[in-house]
Amino acid sequence: MLTFTIRRLLLSIPTLLFISLAIFMLLQLSPGDPMAQVPLTVPPEVKEKMREALGLGQPVYVQYWKWLVQFFWIEPLVFVDWATANTWWAGWLPDTGFAEGKLRVISWQTRGPVMDLVIQSLPQTFWVVGMSYVVGVAIALPIGIYSAYRHYSVFDQTGTFVTMIGFSIPPFFTGPLMIWIFAVQLGWLPSKYNTVLDVVDWDTFVLQMKQMVLPVMVLALQTTAQISRYMRSAMLDNLKQDYVRTARAKGLKEGVVVMVHVLRNSMIPVITVIALGIPAIFGGAIITENVFAVNGLGYQLLIALFASDIPTVMTFTFIFAILIVLFNLIADVLYGVLDPRIRYD
């Protein structure tokens, strides 16, 4: 398994390079213009000059090469500079100035480093999207397990009904609905997410929790629905297997049978879905973030897409791709752990 993991990690590098090229070509092909949001009152000649200043006139391969160098060489240097200057674990090293005077990956909208956008948006994304995922998974697993165990019970039927309705109603509707109920009518919760709230004491913590409730609820509904369905169906498949009968016949406690034997064998599809979902946290929740003005990574990516801000889109998507490749690799490794018969070599 270790050799498999190392081999796959090494193979990930050319894979990711290829993916970055594919993303770049896709963005080049896609119609769109960074000047689309500049008002029509700005004459075309000026827009043309602005495009030139962004480096749009350069040949495609030059633009791609520039991005590659900036992302894979200069950004890590910036990180090293930052680490040697500001952190406890590398601060004892002499301050380096490797990246001084070098051009980082610069967004066309903000003219600032894209990485700063990522760092700026990460906290709210983790608070909201990450938390909703944790909540969603934490609710979905027990629901899925118990629904399958008590197949066609009232609990199962209700669970099915609620999760399926929850899944088929899109967040662009549930978001405003929640705002209307909890923020407008009841006035309990804020409708907008305050990204500059510093959690320093109990009161601010309560405020933070309050503003997270609505977006987390909307998002967790989708996650819960999806994962609990897969969990339930996999459990159902396994509960009827002969090994379950054997285990029971051996006199194992019911809890052990279900939670150890059946659950372990049912985790494979669920692990797959969860592994696909974790990178999606980084991708953000575009609609929900927009409704609640969370302005996390999803929102940043969305407006970068609409503004045809290629360096930003490229960087965000590529980090997303790294996570996809990584988590799918983790899932593959986990399959082997869950079911030792699965071998890759």
Next chain:
Amino acid sequence: MTDTSPNPNDPLAEPIPLAPPTSQTQDIWRQFKQHKGAVLGGGFLMFITLFVLIGPFIWTLEATKLDIRAKDMRPIVWGLWSDEAKVGWNHPFGTDQLGRDLLSQMIEGGRASMAVGWAAMILSLLLGTAVGVLSGFFKRLDFILMRFTDLMLSLPLLPILLVAVTLFREKLSKTFGIETGMFILIVGVIGITSWMQTARIVRADVLALKEREFVLAAHSIGTRPGKIITRHLLPNVLSPIMVSATLGLAVAIITESALSFLGVGFPSDFPTWGKLLADAVQRMNLYPERVFLPGLLISLTVLSVNYIGDGLRDALDPRMRGR
């Protein structure tokens, strides 16, 4: 631990038949009929399909016909508790802000949504299952197919849509006419961008299944790979596929509305359930029925497909049958 489980093909595991033997199809049908949810779901799906297919012949009002004087009418039941409500039998479900009849919009919209939903879902399932099975079963294909899946997962959706439109819209609408052309484009785009999860799940299950005894046994007696896939693997990955199908239908119906918002979908005056829902969200507190009705139709359709999937899975599972 599963190594100790008895061979599932052990004939002794089957109960001793009490009734004369029946064919497999009859068995499946009998089992399916016993599943109340599945029957209800099937009934509802049939009703909805008829509703959108024959509906326009019974309720002949055109969905795109505007009548600005009759705008913002309420459903007829509103008249029961409010005398001021603007209601009328000519628009039993009310009208929208431009005076388009809600009932005919739901019928017309249902046609598009159901067609897109089913077609895109089936396309995505076929792709996902094919990639998943091939990649799980044939070691040589695994790496390349799964890296391709990673690639597809990483590509941002919006540029894909815009590229697809730029490249194909004019050609498709020229060859097939506007609406069919758009339909093909939408189904293609949704199908091609949503198969990856199914593929990953199916592959994971196949990876585990192909090491199980019955598959090894099939191998050892010289069964050809194609046969193993269709006889032994596919029936055993059916339940996650069913779940994917249900979720996929909902996703396809909703995605369609997002596409028309981006100008990638049907023309703006062409109603679909997803678009009716999206358009009504702004006036959700003024006219709740306009979000409620399409929302309900989408949910019930998805729910009934889910129940049918459940029933089908139970019916196809020999271990469930006869219980």
Next chain:
Amino acid sequence: MTMKSLTLGSALVLSMASMAAAERGADGNVSIIYWQAPSILNPYLSGGTKDIESSSLVIEPMGRYNQDGAPVAYLAEEIPTVANGGVSEDLTSITWKLKEGLKWSDGSAVTSADVKFTADYCMDPEGGCAQLAKFDGVTSVEAIDELTVKVTFGAPKPNPYGPFMGGQSPIIQAAQFADCMGAKAPECTEANFGPIGTGPFVVDDFRPNDVIQMSANPNYRDPAKPAFATLTFKGGGSAEASGRAVLETGEFDYAWNLQLAPDVIAKMEEGGKGKAISAFGALVERIEMNLTNPSPDLPAETRATVAEPHPILSDKRVREALSKAIDRDILVEVGYGPAGRPTCNLVPAPAIYASDNTGCLKQDIEGAKALLDEAGWTDTDGDGIRDKDGKKLSLLYQTSTNAVRQDFQALIKQWWSEIGVETELRNLDASVFFGGDPGSPDTFQKFYADVEMYANVFDGTDPQAYLAAYRCGNEPKPSSQWQGENINRFCDPAYDALIDELAVTGDLEKRGEIAKKMNDMLTKDTMTIVPLVDRGRVSAHANSLGGVVLNVFDSELWNVADWYRVK
């Protein structure tokens, strides 16, 4: 719009504000929400409205336009005119004089060097300055003394208020931006995110595409202002959500540009937390007629170019019939309510430039039918769609995605079907439609459709550049990479002559006359452009926020220094 009413107006605002709060920072925090989040606080690097308006809190121009479109001095002692000698008699130079004792927020003095630097910064050929058009025709900018700057133009400039006037052209600090000239402009992230300014607020923390936190400028020229100690500027969400946050939940004090249907806004106002305000500028929603043939059967070199006249729309009678069939009152009622009024003019404001053309306001279905009959379009096969020589009267009608625009499309399609015109609707994402990507078939410049709808306006109060767009040869075409502003491919030598005449005419009344004539040529005389609605701006403020004067000629936040909390 005289100087008198102007001073009266601002005096009124001033006295109201000073009554409410006589002390800087006494009213705590004010929160503003824009549903588009600002990306950068340097308007020279971004033409986006969100960026221009958010930066207007911090950096200021020499003068602004007020709510009536009249110029008001900000950093300048007074607005230079020919009358007060600030503008030379031959209209080739304008001399700005700074107020005395002005300070940047860091305490240093504002001098003419800063003003000159601002011009150099924008006019640098490698900088990609978004407001370069403001400096069009400028040959030199010289600092005469500490406080005086003279801008010289290469040719007489009847409207010399391009540089340093309005939210698009504020003064930036030379010391801060000295190393940011030309190609280096994008690298100065710190300066671009936190410009040092003279405005009522200073930036404490700027999070691009999210939120800006500001506090009162300690060196602001009026010691009693601003009334608020801090300001939160949140971006993101949707127009609907931001309207709700001000009108229904009261979480924010001010929401910008609520592009929502009137019944939705009215319902929100019932929330009782605030009110919607509207004001009219010159923004006109219009249908543009394509005078060239966009048929996909044509080769790419000639498709939608002047080489191929439009088979249907080249006939003025058809264009006029299409305009006659439209009921603009209903469009206003459905789409804009009190924030819109029907118009037949391309230039509906300011008053001196607005033509009295009202011929299109009344819907005339019968007249439209008669015109089409006369033009030879009749329904020979009885399918309800007119045809001529075997060709159907069928049009492709495109616009950007926007709920109100789609409603308009549906309504207009209906009216056109009543006169026997078949319409196919298409809506496109705004980032593609308004983008200038020559590779995309869906941009508004390429105009691969028969008619298209969008809104446009001009900066400030002078429509010269706006009207000059319709010059022969200025149309988008393959040889110009599909860039160009003459979207309709209109061409009339008489019109071009008027453009040239307008460019050298200084007398305001005379200018008005020429502009009206040009407006009429494009609209009622040729029906090349079919104006629909004069769109007002709708914003909303909380009941507890006082001093708000909605201004569509400049940044909406132009008088934020005068805002106060109603006690």
